[in-house]
Amino acid sequence: MIKINNLTKIYKLGKKKMMELKTTNPEKIAVNGLSLETKEGEIFGLLGPNGAGKTTTLRCVATLLKPTDGDVTVCGYDTVKQGADVRENICFLTNEIKLDPNFSADYMFKFFGRLHGMSEEAIEARQTALFTEFGINDFKDKKIDELSTGMKQKAAIAVSLVHDPKVVIFDEPTSGLDIITARVVTDYLKKLKEEGKTVIISTHIMSEAEKLCDRIAVIINGQKACEGTLGDILEHTGADDLEEAFFRLYKEYNPEV
């Protein structure tokens, strides 16, 4: 469903950014020749430390960024040449992309439904299902601004799923959520998987990757260090748990540490 082929993303740094990062190199390689493929009905996890290139990779998949080299296809559509078709089939969730705080969840849901070209009846039916699933009905007419963080996240997830996408991309799905809301989210991701959707998430939380993901790619310095099921990775590294495996891989890629 998602096919990432030799993806490379290089950011050109401005003078200010170079000062911030204390570097004289005007280019930063965020993702370096990454290839992977996800299947229908699986949750695929990108596991890596901050700055490893997880978010950049997901943004390339979501058509928000253009690859410097290599290509990405989603449901057979190229993210650069057929961006609109790709966006028709995905939803992309992150903490940085938010719903307009001045509107209610109800209005936002209808707004995005219309942008996806759905009929009013289809939007209505979808809204009933999703709002019940996430327990949004009680606060659907309140402004997003007035909602708690957990409620906001639930509303954002429901709205992003309005068009019933085949591929769900989720950057740090449980970051900033309390334990109960986090559970609602992870349970729903499992449900999506059972419905045959492709789910790809990024995370730096080992336990989340262990419990949730069918397959994991460990990303370090923009490169894929290891890929496979939890068992595959433990076998490959000879470690007892994922955390130990991750550190062995990290040392391999950063010998100076």
Added chain:
Amino acid sequence: MKGAGIIIRKELKRVFSDRKLVFSLFILPAILMIGIYSLMGNLIKSMESDITEHISEVYIVNADDGFKQTAKNFKYEEGANVHYLTESEYASQKADLEEKILNADIELIAVFDKGFESTVSAYTKAGDAIPQVNVYYNSAENYSTQAYSVFSGLLSDYRTNLLAGRLGNLEQLNVFTQNDQLIVKEAKANNRFISMMLPYLITMLLFAGAMSVGVDAIAGEKERGTLASMLLSPVSRDAIVVGKLVSMAILSSLSAIVYAVSMIVAMSVMGSTMGDLAANGFGNVSFGPTQCLMLLAIMLVMVYLYVAIIGLLAVLAKDVKTASTYISPVYIVVIIAGMLTMFNSGKAIPTTRYAIPIYGNALAIADLCSNELTSVNFLASIGGTLLLAIIITVAVGRAFNSEKIMFNA
């Protein structure tokens, strides 16, 4: 352009469902404008009536009987408390009185030469003595200036009386009479003030309106991370740009209309407290249907250019604060362009200048008020602005497609 309509509807709902926003965008400016102007009108009026009603303290030295009689006929003492002094009385308190004028305790001192009227009547031929009156007043004090102007009127009467006594027949002085006949376009004469102010106000207020709605619609959404969610929908970036710009144009036009209407109301409120309007160049601008359409067309292209400029700067900025910083210098340029048209000596302006965006529009509006806008100049002013607006719109589209600008990547 699928999706642009949906975005326009959302943007309008955003503003009109928020009572605070409606109040600050549309109601507050009207209240402020009318309030400030009527306050100004009332203050000016009460200041003027206070000055004319003030009883001034006046000291007159060496006044002869003829002067006192003239003052009586002039009813001078109704508006002034007059103290007649002799030369010796004056000599003893001269410095004190001048100090009082300086401190605005008294308004005026007039000192006639000794034997004023006898010197006047002794005059027979050129070279004979001509007497003098010294008038002391304080030009920085409103009461004193007013006292001076009333006293000058009195002196003029006194002079006429003395001349009548000397010549017997005043017609000898009227060598000829002058009769002025006005040949003027009524529109131009009546609304000089309006046609001076209107282009400036329209240029400025349209921008102010666009600025208050445009910054939040793009830079605000970018800052809050809500623009990205729209970029993730299958709607094309161009449709998002069109949706944003059109909704900004609608809102800023509305806000400009509110400003314009409240300005007209405010001016008539101010005018009604200040007397005859048309005589002061406050007369109404009367537009025919063609002129109305021309004004509308000019205003529409201006709004389009403004939202394009503001849209571009707002999308380049990473947050609302930066966007406001970028836009301030542009606002100053717009104000200057509008002001330039206020001071026009009447020299013919070449058509090429009408093609300069904003400045040319202000020129065209000024001409429209005095009914002098030619169709060539009209088209030049529309064309120049439209061209720039289209170029900037393309740039906005580019910016929306740039990942560096949209995601700081």
